[in-house]
Amino acid sequence: DQQVKQNSPSLSVQEGRISILNCDYTNSMFDYFLWYKKYPAEGPTFLISISSIKDKNEDGRFTVFLNKSAKHLSLHIVPSQPGDSAVYFCAASYLWGGATNKLIFGTGTLLAVQP
Amino acid sequence: DAGVIQSPRHEVTEMGQEVTLRCKPISGHNSLFWYRQTMMRGLELLIYFNNNVPIDDSGMPEDRFSAKMPNASFSTLKIQPSEPRDSAVYFCASSLELAGQGAVNEQFFGPGTRLTVL
Numbered sequence: 001d002q003q004v005k006q007n008s009p010s011l012s013v014q015e016g017r018i019s020i021l022n023c024d025y026t027n028s029m030f031d032y033f034l035w036y037k038k039y040p041a042e043g044p045t046f047l048i049s050i051s052s053i054k055d056k057n058e059d060g061r062f063t064v065f066l067n068k069s070a071k072h073l074s075l076h077i078v079p080s081q082p083g084d085s086a087v088y089f090c091a092a093s094y095l096w097g098g099a100t101n102k103l104i105f106g107t108g109t110l111l112a113v114q115p
Numbered sequence: 116d117a118g119v120i121q122s123p124r125h126e127v128t129e130m131g132q133e134v135t136l137r138c139k140p141i142s143g144h145n146s147l148f149w150y151r152q153t154m155m156r157g158l159e160l161l162i163y164f165n166n167n168v169p170i171d172d173s174g175m176p177e178d179r180f181s182a183k184m185p186n187a188s189f190s191t192l193k194i195q196p197s198e199p200r201d202s203a204v205y206f207c208a209s210s211l212e213l214a215g216q217g218a219v220n221e222q223f224f225g226p227g228t229r230l231t232v233l
Contacts (some may be wrong), residue, residue: 002156034226043119043206043224044158089158102171104224107148107157 003027004092014114019077021109023090028069030092034103035064035075038087047088048075053059082112087111117141119225121136123209127231132188133195139188140209148222149182149192150206158206165212197232204229 005024013019023033031035031052036044048056050064057064063076077084090106120139127135140147149161162172163185172182179198184190194201208222 006157041226043208043226045224046221091158102160102163103148104160105158107155 001026002107003030004106006088006090006109009107010110010112012099012112012114013080014067015082016079019075019080019084019111019113021077021088021090021111022077023073023075023106024071025026025092026072027094027104028071029094030104032093033064033066033073034093035062036089036091036105036108038089038108046090062113077111080111082113082115085111085113119207119209119223121205121225121228123228125228125229125231127233128197130198131196132232133193134197134201134230134232136192136205136207136230138190138192138207140190140207140224141223142188144209144211144223145187146210146212146220147184147190148208148210149190150208150224152204152206152227153201161192161205194230197230199232200228202232 003026034049035047037047038044048059048064049064050066053068061077066073087108087110088107091103093103122137145166147164150158151161152158161174162182163170167184180194182192204227206224206227208224210220210222212220
């Protein structure tokens, strides 16, 4: 059973416009959410995160929004740039085993930013 | 810092053969994770070590999969015997877990090993 879902396998956006990537989760115990970005032939790299006590976190062109009642989060990229073209993974976590954290990832969304 | 190192980067083998994937975590990190990436299921956690001790192996598909971490700087993931459905990209990641911090620690991923089982 997929606890973290990214229902859009791909998204195409024009350069300069906004990219919105969506993620849904089913486990209400999740209290921390992350976005990772992955280029071909590389491992995923951390992009931005948000704690469940917040509903928005911004870092430059990247903003993550969290709607706990809907169990939904989204990543906004504005303005989108061709270098943003990559696979974006949503991940959720909860404190588990004390200080250790286990990440549950979605299936990823391939973003293509057209010049 | 060299980051997380994985070897080999590509592995092609025949069904029934033993496959060993290797990982060197970032120096000083105390947690190590093995993931498998497939189109259908995304990134799945296979097993997770903390201070070289396996903490959660609930994601290991079956007895054909085993993982070891003999010391803080090396881990292996072994598949024996391998099957075509094991074909995927396998990632190793490491992080520094701080006791009592109550926060999610960033995981640093290696470049992955692309495994093809014919």
